[in-house]
Amino acid sequence: MTELLRTLFVATPGTSLHLDGDTVRIYHPERPGRNVLPLVRIDQLVVWRGVDISNDLLLRCTADNRGVTWLSRNGRFLGRTGGNQIGNPRLRLEQARAHDDAGRRLAIARAFVAGKLQNYRQLLLRIARDAEPERQAEIRSLATLHAESLSAVAGCTSLTDLLGIEGAAARAYFQGMPLLAPEIPPGRTRRPPEDAFNCVLSFGYGMLRVAVVGALEQVGLDPYIGYLHGVRSGKPALALDLMEELRPLLVDRFVLTLFNRKEVLDKHTTRDPAGGVALTDEGRTLVLERWSQARERTWRHAELKRSVPAGLLPNVQARLFARHLRGDQPAYTPWIAH
Structure with missing residues (x-):
């Protein structure tokens, strides 16, 4: 997991991301402990194949116009979701x-x-x-x-x-x-x-x-x-x-x-x-x-x-x-x- 310039990158297979109040809870079975990140610090999420995102978190990101991008294990673009389109x-x-x-x-x-x-x-x-x-x-x-x-x-x-x-x-x-x-x-x-x-x-x-x-x-x-x-x-x-x-x-x-x-x-x-x-x-x-x-x-x-x-x-x-x-x-x- 890497956070930079309001983008959260999550690449480790087996990781799952969940909505926990106004935070993202990041869970991996081999890394015990509570790992959370405030949503207010994140403009977009970038996740690799093998990383799961809960429906609640996806819906919250959509509501907040926060983009979520999926990549293949080699970094090839697979797809993206977002909220309402911004701009004039x-x-x-x-x-x-x-x-x-x-x-x-x-x-x-x-x-x-x-x-x-x-x-x-x-x-x-x-x-x-x-x-x-x-x-x-x-x-x-x-x-x-x-x-x-x-x-x-x-x-x-x-x-x-x-x-x-x-x-x-x-x-x-x-x-x-x-x-x-x-x-x-x-x-x-x-x-x-x-x-x-x-x-x-x-x-x-x-x-x-x-x-x-x-x-x-x-x-x-x-x-x-x-x-x-x-x-x-x-x-x-x-x-x-x-x-x-x-x-x-x-x-x-x-x-x-x-x-x-x-x-x-x-x-x-x-x-x-x-x-x-x-x-x-x-x-x-x-x-x-x-x-x-x-x-x-x-x-x-x-x-x-x-x-x-x-x-x-x-x-x-x-x-x-x-x-x-x-x-x-x-x-x-x-x-x-x-």
Whole structure:
């Protein structure tokens, strides 16, 4: 169990959560004692498969507009419940109008991709500073490729071309992963991940997705009407859009640090008969503890002209996007690390 920034994470199988007055009572048969947490301290719950929630607690969370998210043992999003939708319906109407306007949709999608590519580049340059000369040159060459992709994004005139630029840059980035952490294999694998690095990376993206969906709902936006990612039933397209600019520094850097420090050991992952790799209970505990610490780190935010904890960046960007849709600022400005 981990509590951070008003989110309760519960990952241990066999745990059950119950309503006890105005508190959550957390029970596990192998951990005797009364473990309770005041509901007033919690905005959302994130639970993994194998954790049970009582009906009384679910109903109370729904009544309080407190989100509950379920994840697979490897951190893949399974589902979410919440209360009444928050926010002005006029904002959601404007969100849909922007999606239906080809020019506005492309401009918004370009901003999300530009933020992602710039933060890819920032991460690469940060790592290159401490690398030995030969590896440093290769990493900087990869960063230059992303700078060129950024120029192509600025002149892009169709969503199809934009997705092509983004996809090519992402493939080059993941092929270059061994330059950033020597024991990491090149390429990206998922559903299932085929190695420990991709396993932890998918887990981190799952954590970020939970945070971004919650932030969008708090602002009153519809997580399912996006601009870069296509609108499809069950797919939170806007959440996936907003995640793009946040992935490189909030998740990729976090996971690379774990592997460069050799904190993820053989005992933290397990391989199933089909070849997929999943975190063990001990592995999930480790990653969640480190994730909680990473969310407290502050990052400079140019738009706000101050530092913001990583855990609050999704909320800040969701509010800035809502301001753009309302017409309070002419364009959406992605978060770029400085």
